[in-house]
Amino acid sequence: MGKTHCFYCLSCELMKEMAQSAAVFKTGFYRIEFPLGCCRDCFDRLRQPEERGSREVPTPSRSGA
Secondary structure (H helix, E strand, O other), X not given: OOHHHEEEEOOOOOEEEHHHEEEEEOOHHHHOOOOEEEEHHHHXXXXXXXXXXXXXXXXXXXXXX
């Protein structure tokens, strides 16, 4: 995966291919390293409580914490 074809998912904290993105944020940070965003899997998971009418926001799992 080359840097220009990847982004970092802020929810699952993994590098993903651009084809897997649901949202990629336009920040100045990506010009130095890589774009920040949210992958489709996390985006769908985060939207589910909203669709059920819940106000609870799931928190991403943190590896090694």
